[in-house]
Amino acid sequence: AVGEAGRWIMSKGQRKDARYQSPLEAQRRATQQQTLQMNLNVLSRIDPSVIEIMDMAKHVVVYKFDTQTNGWQKIDIEGSLFITRRAAHPTHRFFVLNRSGIHNYEQDITPDILLQVEGSYLILRPPDSPNIIGMWFFQDEEHVAI
Template sequence: MEAFSPRLGLDISLAALQQHDPYISSIVDVASQVALYTFGHRANEWEKTDVEGTLFVYTRSASPRHGFTIMNRLSMENRTEPITKDLDFQLQDPFLLYRNARCKYVICCVKY
């Protein structure tokens, strides 16, 4: 029996991502455990959302050429964002802050 390899795991993950978006062509990077927070303007603080799981950064064969998805472990609703010129990023390790046209978010990357 063949041992499980990281490459096999990425192939399985790529197939799962392509179920949601057939234009995804390759996985660029992975963070195994992240949680998504949104900024609450009334409370002026970060609020945890119901999105946490594995973060995949990928390339696509159609426009937009890059994107990321958090495969949610808490529900069937994943978080997917196209990476375009309108998406603002700021890395403050271990946090990745981003803002799209709708809201300001932070991805908290849990490192082991």
């Protein structure tokens, strides 16, 4: 009986370890890796210099600040946001792969870009443009991480 109990405890412990390596968890991780690789392939077709996805947000909506009305205008760009590393200069770039239309949003990340976090928004002012861009994040924790 002691032997039986010992084997049962060992077996139970092994099941606990196996739970952390469950087929479902392994499948989820594999799916995430496949999705990441697929996104990297798509981004590489748009910009062949892209070599890595550093971070991403599942859903953002892009707005432009209108100085005449002193308000934000939605510009029909929304989708997944990617922060990428590139083999070319500038070495980092924002991409929003647009689900609402054919035009994506791309912005180089350089030392002179102005960035600010306001609530659920990431506000940026590109150095080579008079436009102020706001990105609204569907999930608050994503904009904090980015």
